[in-house]
Amino acid sequence: MSSTLEIFDYVVARRPKKDSFVKPSTLSHGTLEVYKLSESRRFYEEFLGLETARHSIGAMAIRCSSSSHIVCIESGERLRPVHMFNHWGLDVDSRAAVDAAHRAALEHKDKYGIRSIWNPKFQHGIYSFYLEDLDHNWWEFQYYDGDETEDMFDFGDRFTDEGKPL
Numbered sequence: 001m002s003s004t005l006e007i008f009d010y011v012v013a014r015r016p017k018k019d020s021f022v023k024p025s026t027l028s029h030g031t032l033e034v035y036k037l038s039e040s041r042r043f044y045e046e047f048l049g050l051e052t053a054r055h056s057i058g059a060m061a062i063r064c065s066s067s068s069h070i071v072c073i074e075s076g077e078r079l080r081p082v083h084m085f086n087h088w089g090l091d092v093d094s095r096a097a098v099d100a101a102h103r104a105a106l107e108h109k110d111k112y113g114i115r116s117i118w119n120p121k122f123q124h125g126i127y128s129f130y131l132e133d134l135d136h137n138w139w140e141f142q143y144y145d146g147d148e149t150e151d152m153f154d155f156g157d158r159f160t161d162e163g164k165p166l
Contacts, residue, residue, distance in 0.1 A: 128143070
């Protein structure tokens with residue numbers, strides 16, 4: 001697959017604001033809610049292959065070999081389910097790996113309390129599928145032939161802040 005810079009002959013790249021009030025060095029973490037840390041930890045480690053660390057009484061961190069992590073907060077019955085648009089993306093090495101993850105999700109759905117599994121398809125330039133876990137959190141398993149983050153920012157703005165095409 002070609003990068004977005006090769007596909008389109010016009011690019012409007014927005015450079016980081018040097019005059020911003022905050023000057024962060026890293027986008028370090030996000031949070032999600034779980035019903036019960038011990039059950040979710042099993043899913044994160046055994047199914048998703050993520051590293052976990054129980055760092056406090058009501059929370060643990062998960063990560064996948066990067067400088068960022070997700071803090072999981074045990075909320076019990078106060079948990080608020082999220083929509084699929086609020087999902088976490090996991091990149092894999094090939095379309096075959098997406099398909100293998102999909103087969104594994106179908107096979108182990110009951111063991112890990114997986115609530116919903118969508119079929120893989122090619123969408124928004126990526127081959128992927130979505131899964132809703134036992135805590136109503138959504139995960140996208142995706143393959144993109146390139147570096148999605150770099151391509152997205154190299155491509156730059158295509159729309160104004162009002163949502164109109166440039």
